[in-house]
Amino acid sequence: MATINFGYSINRPRLIDIDRNNLRKSDEILLEMPELQTCIGCGTCTASCTAGNLTDFNFRKVHTLVRRGEYAGAYEEMNKCMLCGKCRLLCPRGINTRGVVMLIKRKLGDF
Amino acid sequence: MKRANWTEYQKAIADDKYYYARSCIRQNFYPGSEKAFLEILHKDLGRDIFDDPLHTSCTGIGYHSDIVPLETIMTVVARQFSLMNDAGYENFVTSCITSFGIYTEILSTWEEFPETEEKTRENLFKATGREFVKPKNLAHTSDVMFHFRNEIAGRMKRPLINARTGEPLRVVEHIGCHYAKIFPSKGIGGSEFPYVLAGMIESWGGNVVDYPERRHCCGFGFRNYLVQANRGYSIANSHKKLESMAPYKPDFIVCNCPGCTMFLDRWQYTIAEMDGTTYGDDGHGIPVLTYEEMAGLVLGYDPWELGMQMHQVDVEPLLDKMGIDYDPSAKYLGRNGKYIGKPEPAAVNCSSQNNTIYDIKM
Amino acid sequence: MKKRVAIIGGGVAGMQTALRLKRTGGIEPVIIEREEELGGKVRNWHVLFPTFTPAGEVLGALRSEVAAAGIEVLTGEEAEEFTDRSVKLRSERTIECDAVALCSGFTLFDATLKEEYGYGIYDNVYTSADLERMFSEGRVAMADGSAPRRIAFLHCVGSRDEKVCQRHCSKVCCITGVKQAIEMKRLFPTADVFNFYMDIRMFGPGYEELYREAQQRYNIHFVRGRISEASPMMDGRVQIKSEDTLTGRPLRMSVDMLVLLIGMRANDENGRFADKAGLTLAQSGFMQSRDLFLGNTESPRPGIFYAGAVTAPKSIGETLNEGFTAADRIAEYLGVK
Structure with missing residues (x-):
């Protein structure tokens, strides 16, 4: 059918819909690195991040989104990491943050 | 559904002798409704x-579009009350939910801040020379209809029952945000489980559909709709509701707010014309009624007398x-049998619009 | 002649206070308990955080000690009002005494007040207390009897919430949520469990460790965000909405069971007690201690003492300790060494 142009379109919801997201990759990531689940969102990683101080890269936010099944753009985001390892030195939960970067890149190269 | 807690939110509703304040927009959108009331x-x-x-x-x-200041609207409201007193x-x-919200809010403001009431009293006198009074x-108006729901049920000619199957109709009720979200205690049933429309539906034989996005706003939002660039956001809210209610196959939607009735009805047309999605039976829309129209149908009023030809989504399936x-050929004949024009065929509508007597006349 | 102390409330605080008083040899405690048996709220709990100790073990030990010590217990009796020298019961009976220990604990928050969660309206919305009952009965299931595949816990229901006049933190719900999430995961290993929280407050020994275990070992998801509403779905499940505040985006999901971690609120009768005995209430409605540091178990009135959650939400361990402290203060006050 011919569609009418009304000068606007239906905004797409920006919510995280856990029912629609496929959590398989997220589960795989957490199975390989269960410690990632212990993140308490303190933000020390992002505060100390070499890349995050110069770009909008936010390691904490990206891996949290990945855990919720929001994979789009995660690989590209993780490419911004310089792998300097400062965050790993500081993480109070002892998460191997550099390992998380590599793991997400390995698992989500296709997204 | 177990709505035990609605009984905790009751309010006094006068039984007789009302002063009626009309809505600005309902008379254009659903002109038969106020007359029917x-x-x-x-x-x-x-x-x-x-x-x-x-x-x-x-x-x-x-006021909600940031054009009218608070002092002004308070004075306008005080004048309405003064007129009521004169009469x-x-x-x-x-008749309007937003008006109801505004009257409620202003009365509470005056209650809470006597100095503001004093100022309004002064402003009213300066502007109009009128005496300041507050209603008892x-x-x-949906509260009033709710109040008389059993009396109406006693005179019911057509219950909300599917005449073909004998099953109760499945009805989605949508309450305007300004009805109880501002002052939950001023709405029957409160804000989470409003009962004002549900009570009518149940008294008149229908079943209320409780779907996940029931409490979500229709998306009108005044300035969010008034600016064309923002309409994508407005329509997305109705879209979200329609997507959520569609699996329950509602027979119709009933609203108590001018804006909601309008948007849930008109946006169905827009969505259908934008991406082809429809939500009702046979690829058409879900009829959207005002509570007066619902009451009118139940009491045996003629649908065209109720102004139901003005709906975007055809009501004939309901x-x-x-x-x-009803007389299909009388649909677009207004007062004194005068032809009032008819809309172009649209995806949300049924075939009743095709080639009728009007086309021959023209 | 022995001194007599009336203990209002026969939960863990009352029993512990009575036991310690009795052991002084110079004091005869009498426990006034509204229910037909001793034990208070702990009777309805299955296992206790953070060790998963059966609640019955703690209660059993206290009850048998109370019985062995020959402490006088009045069950089915409710205190109407009291002073430091007498307790008037609802049954019109009056207990004369030399001091009073108020150990009447708290009231569980009524989850129906948070209407947006539909407790009592939607079938698969439960409270933490309901869940404990199900654990005790040995049958945890959705309303239709099937096993849940996705469970959400909501922290702070009736706590830190001005809308229901409960501004205080109930303190123990965080760890209860962690404990119950683990129990659910043990019962339903393939289920996904989500905890929605505003803050996680792990104040006690072993709590943080248990929280970490819940995350790492049990793969329980913690989402920082408060559920804004729950709605019914066609199949009887529940749709919930919150913000995932750590990503700054709204989040929506359906769950098979929604468990509301209900808070501890002050007893309604606290106000009446305070009026009659000349005591004061804290802002939260709990009884106000004479001093939060040096007089925690004392009221501002000589001869009236407090133990346990009557002054604020407390864990069972803290409550038991307060029973000892209160008893020691009472003995001191009565000149019994």
């Missing part, structure tokens, strides 16, 4: 309700379900 109260229920030509808009749309009434009923009782006799 007055008729039902006068003729069916024998109540005294005064439709005063002197009253004005409450200026709510201007010899004490019970104010308003304030209600929305009329057929309820077993209502």
Whole structure:
């Protein structure tokens, strides 16, 4: 059918819909690195991040989104990491943050 | 559904002698509804309700769009109350949900801040020379209809039952945000489980559909709709609701807010024309009714007398379900049989629009 | 002649206070308990955080000690009002005494007040207390009897919430949520469990460790965000909405069971007690201690003492300790060494 142009379109919801997201990759990531689940969102990683101080890269936010099944753009985001390892030195939960970067890149190269 | 807690939110609703304040936009969108309300109260229920030509808009749309300042709207509202007093009434009923929200909010503000009330009293006197009075009782017209739901049920000609299957109709009720989200205790049933429309539906034989996005706003939002660039956001809210209710296959939607009725109805057309999605039976839309129209149908009023030809989504499938006799050829004949024009065929509508007597006339 | 102390409330605080008083040899405690048996709220709990100790073990030990010590217990009796020298019961009976220990604990928050969660309206919305009952009965299931595949816990229901006049933190719900999430995961290993929280407050020994275990070992998801509403779905499940505040985006999901971690609120009768005995209430409605540091178990009135959650939400361990402290203060006050 011919569609009418009304000068606007239906905004797409920006919510995280856990029912629609496929959590398989997220589960795989957490199975390989269960410690990632212990993140308490303190933000020390992002505060100390070499890349995050110069770009909008936010390691904490990206891996949290990945855990919720929001994979789009995660690989590209993780490419911004310089792998300097400062965050790993500081993480109070002892998460191997550099390992998380590599793991997400390995698992989500296709997204 | 177990709605035990609605009984905790009751309010006093006057039983007779109402001063009626109309809505600005309903008279254009659903012109038969306010007339039907007055008729039902006068003729069916024998109540005294005064439709005063002197009253004005409450200026709510201007207020919510940041055009009318608070002091101004308070003075306008004080004038309406003063007119009510002149006419010899004490019970104010308003046809619009946003007006109801505004009247409620202003009365509470005056209660809470006597100095603001004093200022309004002064402003009213300066502007109009009128005497400041407050109503004894304030209600929305849907509250009044709710109040008489059992009396109406006693005179019911067409219950909300599918005449073909004998099953209760599945009805989605949608309450305007300004009805109870501002002051939950001023709405029947509160804000989470409003009962004002549900009570009518249940009393008249229908079943209320409780779907996940029931409490979500229709998306009108005044300035969010008034600016064309923002309409994508407005329509997305109705879209979200329609997506959520569609699996329950509702027979119709009933609203108590002018904006919601309009948007849930008109946006169905827009969505269908934008991406081809429809939500009702046979690839058409879900009819959207005002509560006056619902009451009118239940009491045996003629659907065209109720102004139901003005809906975007055709109501004929619902009329057929309820077993209502109507004259398809009279749909677009207004007062005195004058042809009022008809809309172009649209995806949300049924075939009743194709080639009727009007086309021959023209 | 022995001194007599009336203990209002026969939960863990009352029993512990009575036991310590009795052991002084110079004091005869009498426990006034509203229910038909001793034990208070702990009777309805299955296992206790953070060790998963059966609640019955703790209660059993206290009850048998109370019985062995020959402490006088009045069950089915409710205190109407009291002073430091007498307790008037609802049954019109009056207990004369030399001091009073108020150990009447708390009231569980009524989850129906948070209407947006539909407790009592939607079938698969439960409270933490309901869940404990199900654990005790040995049958945890959705309303239709099937096993849940996705469970959400909501922290802070009736706590830190001005809308229901409960501004205080109930303190123990965080760890209860962690404990119950683990129990659910043990019962339903393939289920996904989500905890929605505003803050996680792990104040006690072993709590943080248990929280970490819940995350790492049990793969329980913690989402920082408060659920804004729950709605019914066609199949009887529940749709919930919150913000995932750590990503700054709204989040929506359906769950098979929604468990509301209900808070501890002050007893309604606290106000009446305070009026009659000349005591004061804290802002939260709990009884106000004479001093939060040096007089925690004392009221501002000589001869009236407090133990346990009557002054604020407390864990069972803290409550038991307060029983000892209160008893020691009472003995001191009565000149019994």
